[in-house]
Amino acid sequence: MSAPKSKAASFHLLSNEKWQPITIPLFSILLSLIAASIVILLIGKNPLGAFYNLLQGAGILPKPSYAGYKGILTDFLSLLNAMTPLLFASLAVAVAYKAGLFNIGVSGMMLAAGFSATVIIGYSRLNSFLAKPFVLLIGIIVGAIMGAFVGWLKYKFNINEVVSTIMLNNIAQYVFGFFINMYFIDPVSRQSRYILDNSRLTLVNVEYGGLKMDIPLGFILAIAVAVFIKFFMDKTVLGYEIQTVGANRNAAKYAGINVGKNIVLAMVISGALAGLAGVTFYLGYFSSIQPKVLSSVGYDAIAVSLLGNSNPVGIIFSSLLISIISKGSTYMSSIAGIDQDIASVITGTILLFSACGEYIKYKIKRSKDKQLERKGEEA
Incomplete structure (x- = not known):
């Protein structure tokens, strides 16, 4: 041609x-x-060599050799484990964006949900079949409450959601950091005490076929939620109303749509998704919380949502791409000699x-x- x-x-x-x-x-x-x-x-x-090493490190392509109990499958499952909270967080940003809102407070909502689930369930000896669903439920509730508060401030007092979420990020960062340092600190790691395995959303060191794998239980849920959000936005009246409010609030109001209700609803859904990101991060990918530090996942999610065009299906692939780059960078650095x-x-x-x-x-x-x-x- x-x-x-x-x-x-x-x-x-x-x-x-x-x-x-x-x-x-x-x-x-x-x-x-x-x-x-x-x-x-x-x-x-060599760029081609660097990209090849990047894919090897992320578990997409095989490495020349592996340490004991490790293989391409363990690397790939580790990739999915890291991708799970990023996918939830990116969906949270996308739902708010559909309503014309910019939720920059995902990291704070993640921390609030993760801390609450850690304190209430993470240190308990509740049966595993009950503990894990309760962890998810607490994440949804705490995130939804914070999202509802931001939406209410926007609707009732027209407080810009960027300002309110930034303030909530700082409040969450230092308030929960104070409680961790006072009551839940591990003297060795200087992080919160590690949660018990019965409440962790990642099955750690599962032996199968001579491998020890970390299985992210939340990954299938994240995919299912992404599909549901796509259906909700495209095929339901509430989803249509949220998008109409995001496109033009004055036109939506003229058409008889309750703008305030949909702003609050969008932030409730966004907050619930951020809460799921928090529990799959702090009680899944990790098993403790570093005090006074917000996860970068909430900020990365803004970019991932942008790359996925705020489309839940596109976000699945964009979160996978960014996770591949993040997870593969260490191996690329060590093999290709690239920083x-x-x-x-x-x-x-x-x-x-x-x-x-x-x-x-x-x-x-x-x-x-x-x-x-x-x-x-x-x-």
């Missing part, structure tokens, strides 16, 4: 509005990988180009309009 034909085919694919939610993020990822490759070349390394910060550069460039998605749409639309104008003049 000649260069002009190839360019025309690429433009036609990107200009198809039906496929733009898929093609533009993929185009953004391609541009970011090219940019990352240039950076890797500038430091004198781990390069992984952050790759992630940053992906998110940078993703943020340009609307601009890319604008340029494509403008090119299409110019082509139509030329055809009209020729006719």
Whole structure:
């Protein structure tokens, strides 16, 4: 295929509005990988080798050798374990965004949910079949309450949700940090005492086929929740109302939609999802809480949601991609001799180009309009 034909085919694919939610993020990822490759070349390394090592470290491709009881399956399950809270957190950001809200307080909601579940269930000797569902339930309730509070402040007093969630992040960070340091600190790790296995949402060191694996119980739930959120937003009246409020509040109000109710509802759902992210992070991927430190997952989720175009299905794949880069960076650094910060550069460039998605749409639309104008003049 000649260069002009190839360019025309690429433009036609990107200009198809039906496929733009898929093609533009993929185009953004391609541009970011090219940019990352240039950076890797500038430091004198092989980009293809680096990306190959990245996939090996994440459990997508096999390594030349493994330590005892380890294999590609253990690496892959570790990837899914890290991805689970990120997926929940990204869905939380997406639901709020659909209502025209920017939930920057996911990390604080995660901490509140994780701390509550740790104190109430994590140190108890409750039967495992009861403890794990209760952990999830507490995460949902605590997150939903915090989300409802933010939504109520927005509706009742028009307090910008960015301001209120940032304040809640700081309150959660230091209040729960105080209680951990006073009552639940482990003198060796200087983190909260480790929770008991009966309440942990990850089955640790499960032996099967000569391997010791960490099985994330919350992963299947996260996928199911993503599918449900997609159905809820696209096929239900409440989902339609939330999106209408997000698109134009004045028009929604004129159409008879209760704007305040939907703002609060969207933040309740967003908070509940953030709570699930918190319990799968602090009582799943990890088993303790570092005091006075907010997880970066809540902030990474903003970028992942953006990359996934706030579409739950797209978010599944974008959270997988970012988790691969994060998990594979250590192995890439040790084998290829590339600093781990390069992984952050790759992630940053992906998110940078993703943020340009609307601009890319604008340029494509403008090119299409110019082509139509030329055809009209020729006719």
